Amino acid sequence: MMLELVFYGPLADLFGREKNYEVPDSAATIADLVAALTRQFPDAAGALGSERMSFAVDDQIVQASHGLNGLKRIEFFPPVSGG
Amino acid sequence: MSPSCILSNEPLDPAKALADFTNMSEGQGAIASFTGIARQTSRSGHAVSGLFLDHHSQLTQESMQHIAETARQRFSVGPVLIIHRCGAVQPGDPIVLVAAASVHRRAALDAVDFMMDHLKAEALFWKREETETGQVWIEPTEDDYAALARWQ
Structure with missing residues (x-):
């Protein structure tokens, strides 16, 4: 399954803003997708591994346990820093 | 009155914004505000030559609106304002302005404190x-997270 991944902050430096990614068949949730990306791109392990990572689907924040079935686009939000 | 939240990639003029906010806060007895300035020295002690603020085209504005509306209701204040820069910011330039107006000072001060922590x-x-040593993405410090936890 091909997914469009959208990255922000430090992850955008590593992957670019958008990346088409062929998700392994074994990945069922966003957490599985993150694990696959981490294995394939060890340089991103630090940023992807933060417990403060969040995700969005259709402009709604979702948890890492969210299923991948039917999705086309997932946005990756590393830990935020405003102010 | 719904909060006023502005995401701006243009330079921010806190004095003018605060004057406009004061004009629209007629009848209130107190206005509190906070202006954040882009640091000129990094945590590691190096001179900062530039700052970049990445944001989401829709959800960043919504997150500001949510923070402002939560503060307005929690502290029963009147008008509330957040202006936040995005894009390229020069060191020494204002990066954020937060203001709240209320009948008495404590509510306005608390609302500003709450909005900044969030x-x-x-x-x-x-x-x-x-x-000069490269680019570094900034994350909140443990103190920042502790400050946020105060409000829970």
Whole structure:
């Protein structure tokens, strides 16, 4: 399954803003997708591994346990820093 | 009155924004505000040559609106304002202005404090500092997270 991944902050430096990614068949949730990306791109392990990572689907924040079935686009939000 | 939240990639003029906010806060007895300035020195002690604020085209604005509306209701204040820069910011330039007006001072001061703690660690911004040693993405400190936890 091909997914469009959208990255922000430090992850955008590593992957670019958008990346088409062929998700392994074994990945069922966003957490599985993150694990696959981490294995394939060890340089991103630090940023992807933060417990403060969040995700969005259709402009709604979702948890890492969210299923991948039917999705086309997932946005990756590393830990935020405003102010 | 719904809060006023502005995401701006243009330079921010806190004095003018605060004057406009004061004009629209007629009848209130107190106005509190906070202006954040882009640091000129990094945490590692290097001179900062530039700052970049990444943001989301829709959810960043919504996160600011949520913080402002939560503060307005929690502290029963009148008008509330957040202006936050995005894009390229020069060191020494204002990066954020937060203001609240209320009948008495305590509510306005608390609302401003609450909004800043949440903007630091919950609003959807990603801040990158450029120094002579390279670029560094900034994350909130443990103190920032502790400040946020005070309100829970």
